[in-house]
Amino acid sequence: MSKRVLLQGNEAVVEGALAAGMRFFAGYPITPSTEIAEQASLRLPLCDGHFIQMEDEISSMAAVIGASAAGVKSMTATSGPGFSLKQENIGYACLSEIPCVIVDVQRSGPSTGLPTSPSQGDYMQARWGTHGDHPVIALSPSSVGECYTLTVRAFDLSEKYRTPVILLMDEIIGHLREGVELPGKITPAERPVYEDPECLRHPYHIPEGAWVPGMKPFGQGEFYNVTGLIHDEEGFPTNSNEAARRLVRRLLDKIEKNYDDIVTVEEFMTEDADTLIVCFGGTARAAKEAVLEARAAGVRAGLFRPVTVWPFPEKELFALSGRVKRILTVEHNDGQMAREVERAVRGRCETAFLGKIDGSVITPREILEAVKEGRRNGK
């Protein structure tokens, strides 16, 4: 324990990113994520990396994708309104399969909302923010330590699957300081690069057994085209319905078919639980306290925490739903993940919801009351 250091969640994200190999950051100031840009501007030059404060959120996202195309692991950070602005280019990164990490430190919305207040209202935006059918990986830390480890994991998944990965934080965790023990040297994942001649001629060709293309970064003599249009194996635009179906299917499949590699959850006192609280991110800290208090009062509660929030951990939750009497979804919004919970549980047990939209933190007491009450609808 003696190696622990005091870090803020937002700072830990930058430390994790640097450990994962991030060497480019582009961003625009926005509360409550700004400390990430500040820390990146301070730390990157010392690692021969580049920081740039762009003119807006849109260009920050664009610059990140450009830098990644040039072979440099890249990240941006934002919050609600900025996350909305980044969506178009997030879709571009999905389709063109350029790895990058987007941090969204959620705040209360809609619109400018309550800029300094916590919320988890971007849960669905993280999934469906950009238009069209597209794959998404989103991870949500619940502690400062996880801000570090999940940022590393976000980069690893992004490189491995050549897809943007969203670190879905909230103000509670972004602005929290805790003592954390930083791991020693880590070996980050690198994006696949294929050398075989077929792949060099067809940069978006997928070799047998692979899920993603393996083109080299720009500047290494492999001349290929990247586009946000539906494209063929050469990376050239096509209007072919078959090519469109094949490309979009593979983009979705590369995440869906690797569910077990991507999805992680935390279970806390679930073994004998009657009531299962489903909760993610900073709010899960209140839920954990509520579980402890419930147990102290003789109520058998447990916590199921999606660490990977997208894809939603439906397999694990479905399995648990056969063992518990009731599932209480607690989230800092008006019931976004609750829909996913209903879908995953398929009516196998009773479900209820507790949420909040006033910008104040959900407290352990409120959760405990909802657990005891056994109410069906917390709205």
Added chain:
Amino acid sequence: MKNGQMQLRLTGSGGQGVILASVILAEAAVMADKYTAQSQSYGPEARGGSCKAECIISDAPIAFTKVTVPTFLLALTQKALDTYAPGIPEGATVVIDESLSAPECLKNARVLALPILRTAKEKTGKAFTANIVAVGAINRLLKIVSAEAIEKAVLMHVPAGSESINMAALRAGEELVS
């Protein structure tokens, strides 16, 4: 003390450095192998209005990260005291600057009026060291960490060149609590 947790709430006006004070206490707690969760209010109030910082210190892991039942309150301005005194439970310790008057709701708390602002000015010549004076007093009063640990924590967080003046402030703060 619920779950053996110290739940500290530090309040004042924006610019008095109560956030830094809470960060220093959290830093010291980590050095002393304790668990801590530190956070603060953000927004317009941090730019000159009433400002609140929180710090939980515990020997066991901390689940919920926000202060729910403060075991300690620091108030450096009357406005902050009036805002944050309600909700302070019986038996909590409250340190207020000597220039403030404690509201009725604190009658069952242990209230200490200390010359924090005056000591900063008199002992260091700089009013801005009041937060470090407070850190010294709080640490001595609540026996959070050793004198060495708190000294190290202060040095980690003050600007280069201001070490000696802040050490003087820390000592002066410690001396306010005998």
Added chain:
Amino acid sequence: MASELIGKYMREDKLPHIWCPGCGNGILMRDVAQAIDDLGLDKRKVVIVSGIGCSSRAAGYMDFNTIHTTHGRAIAFATGIKMANPSLEVIVITGDGDASAIGGNHLIHAARRNIGLTVVVFNNSIYGMTGGQYSPTTPRGDYGTTAPYGNIDRPFDIAQLAAGAGASFAARGDAYHVQKTVDLIKKGIAHKGFAIIDCLTVCPTYYGRKNKKGGAVEMMKFQKENFIPEEIAARMTSEQLAGKRVLGVVANNDYPELTEEYAALIARAKERAGGGK
């Protein structure tokens, strides 16, 4: 000569291009290739970045690392590429709408930062890809499908706009004066900081037809007669130049380049960190 350039710099299997008969974009794309060839650039170090629109299809035809990005964002993508690897020669091919309407903010800020990109604007004074709507460079009184009663907006002079925003190199070229335009693109690429060459092209299909400018030949003839290379303009009187567009350099200054400044910043940061707090 032309076929040699095609073999060397074009993806022949992707040709013919999608541009309409008589479109000036093919000439400008060739001008960019000619400039690259004349300068003897290492193909592996050249990245072509484009946005969305007729102009931006050029990236797909050129045999380099090419990236066809989102509408208006080409300069922002290019900024990331250049920052990540300053040794790359990053050339942006964009249109008037792409660069100065939806991407106008990125244009002025890249100019302000003086990042070493070369931006070649294929300026056809109209939105071609979507079928002829007026753009920020459509002259007042001209028609577009969204200006059925004539355009009442005042147009941008993109070279002046960029120069005003701090671009260290800004110039005007066109589709007709090939040698002059190639020369300006070469100057832009060779220039250390942010360089922009605003090239008026011809769009007979939409701009020409909507505004009764005749076909491609008439529109090229108009450029020949009314766009005057600077060296010729220098010998003309202001009366002779009235109503003419002068082709040439609008701004050429030696300002610090962003990625070089960043390299110095890295050295400074390391020195400070090494020297203790």
